[in-house]
């Protein structure tokens with residue numbers, strides 16, 4: 001980091017950002033630092049970084065205000081090219097949960113249906129607020145307190161936390177929403193090929209809970225478009 | 238100074254390591270000399286920030302705003318003219334200093350307040366003495382803050398309309414709102 005923060009450990013190294021975990025202002029915190037791209041002009045690089053940080057924070061906060069669980073934001077610091085946010089405790093990636101629990105448990109069928117149904121509702125809340133996530137995958141959804149989720153009939157909405165809004169947009173169009181769904185569908189097919197029904201559950205609930213029916217109609221039309229184009233593209237290679 | 242409870246917990250916390258500073262917060266009720274305090278703040282005779290208690294849900298709300306203000310000072314990018322006004326500006330989602338002061342700063346009829354100090358490790362006691370001596374009111378434990386928080390006013394002030402939000406998630410929304418203004 002440009003200004004090193006004592007006692008923060010690196011937890012993830014991506015193509016655009018490094019994530020650190022530590023204690024900040026008394027709270028467990030993740031610092032997402034968008035590091036410098038040496039090949040880019042220095043001022044351009046800083047301007048792009050600022051824009052992306054701003055867009056990511058705006059989407060995280062808008063989503064939260066729309067009732068979708070996201071990490072709380074503790075600080076936005078352009079000098080350090082960083083977002084400081086709440087570390088989601090006792091959580092694992094939904095991908096890991098599905099791999100470790102659902103694959104091995106036939107009785108998990110009801111639970112996974114509940115979770116996917118809830119996910120459909122969460123995406124509705126995002127899209128009704130004109131936010132698209134941009135990278136909906138089971139790696140970018142955390143599930144909290146897994147043992148509680150498994151053992152009890154609890155409300156799942158605050159157990160599923162959306163992270164990584166690096167590609168998110170606010171003020172999005174019906175087409176953006178359709179692409180959001182399609183990206184999710186594709187990622188489910190490749191990450192969880194053993195459970196081909198996952199997307200269908202999400203999509204059914206999405207259609208059921210999307211209260212603005214005329215907007216929903218638009219999104220469905222676009223979704224079919226996007227899907228047809230995607231298929232064509234795969235056929236061509 | 239009257240102290241109602243001799244076991245007043247001390248709310249002091251280190252801000253971002255870059256600032257090298259600490260934050261202390263105190264809760265007072267039944268302030269008797271609010272006009273005098275206001276005047277002293279305006280004349281810069283009182284090195285602290287005083288805000289209405291009813292707009293604060295939790296001390297962490299102050300922590301986030303004060304940390305941001307102290308970093309703005311460190312970076313030479315304050316919007317207000319001094320650190321204590323900057324805290325009030327950071328607490329508010331408005332980008333207008335007068336509006337921020339009108340919302341969070343004290344006014345004639347304010348009775349319950351939070352007093353905020355930013356200091357380095359050595360100067361805390363002397364600053365406390367200076368500030369405490371000027372306040373005619375009852376200092377009470379900061380854990381009593383929730384007795385004074387006006388939740389519907391807080392939601393309105395931060396434009397949070399989410400119906401179901403419980404206290405922890407409301408606090409998350411507030412601090413996120415504060416951090417979002419850049």
Ligand SMILES: Nc1ncnc2c1ncn2[C@@H]1O[C@H](COP(=O)(O)OP(=O)(O)OP(=O)(O)O)[C@@H](O)[C@H]1O
Pocket residue numbers: 011012013014015016017018019030071085086087088089091093139140163164165166
């Ligand atoms: N707020 C958080 N609380 C807890 N864990 C988190 C948080 N944010 C991220 N993580 C963990 O760090 C991992 C990477 O985070 P994220 O996807 O935001 O970074 P990224 O650099 O965009 O990753 P990638 O390049 O792999 O998409 C996540 O999969 C998650 O396990």
